[in-house]
Amino acid sequence: MGTATATAPWKQLLLNALESNSHLKHSSYLQLATIGSNGRPSNRTVVFRGFEENSDKIQIHTDRRSRKIEELRHCPFAEICWYFTDSWEQFRINGRVEVIDEMNPDSLKREQREKAWFSCSMRSRLQYLGPSPGVPRLNEDFPAEASVDPSTGPVGAFCLLVLEPDQVDYLNLKSNQRLEFTFTRTAGKEKCWTSERINP
């Protein structure tokens, strides 16, 4: 039934969907579900910030002060649900999320975070200087004068999330096809992806 490959066979499907929906601003918006500290599901829209170089890992930017950081430290698993409104395709991407902040002991990862920071617009960077997200608004007029030097590296609140997929459920509502991709390790410890057609 299934086929096995070393490279992620769903990645090309996702790149195609991004391409065919690229005229829509919201095509890079996806829903990221995590498990809340109270044990209930938690779900919000985030922006796809590209794949990690030469991999199928998905990058997302977030504020260290947001609730999802605490949630991911408690339970590092997440499921992305990404629906493309023009091509009618859905990707459900399940995997483990690594939180990369300024305290990361791995210098390569700190570099990756720095690169992510410089890829942001100045407007995006400014958000990380604003008040803590999700807490009661104290003053109506938060000083808008905050500014960030374009050459300065990431501020403390800037976090890079990297989701490493191990299961992808692809549904195409136009062709009514559904495929399940599963990441496994063979007995010889080699990584591989298997895929299987399942009922929609």
Added chain:
Amino acid sequence: MGTATATAPWKQLLLNALESNSHLKHSSYLQLATIGSNGRPSNRTVVFRGFEENSDKIQIHTDRRSRKIEELRHCPFAEICWYFTDSWEQFRINGRVEVIDEMNPDSLKREQREKAWFSCSMRSRLQYLGPSPGVPRLNEDFPAEASVDPSTGPVGAFCLLVLEPDQVDYLNLKSNQRLEFTFTRTAGKEKCWTSERINP
């Protein structure tokens, strides 16, 4: 800071968003996160099927054979993430989900399920006669001759989900406003909603 009301103050915001995005087919699509049997988050797109009569409970249709039924029996909590692509509004709606199937002991609930069934298009009803969703596809050509009598009540696979919200996080990306609505019971056991402006 906050204000308290007995009727759900976020419901009108949601009705307004539905109205202002109604030209988009996908405006009724939302992402429902649950907790998988393996303890990991699970997330998929479903269709909003209206509010339960005279309430703020959200109705969703699903197949009893789908994985989310098993998940909800295990952990009945869910979070909806609903992003409106034209008005740039996001609703995160957290609450408990009741699964109403043909075995439900409450005759009013069985009636509600029946009403939901008859509100479906014939095409939607046919889906519940198809093969089990999410399991490997066995034969390429599943008999398309299956038919359903328009006057026949719900088939066994048809389930009505009813989510009772107790927390709603509203974000408007155009005005950059965020509001948190929380359902509580007063000391006198009266239900009420409080709302508070929080940082986006």
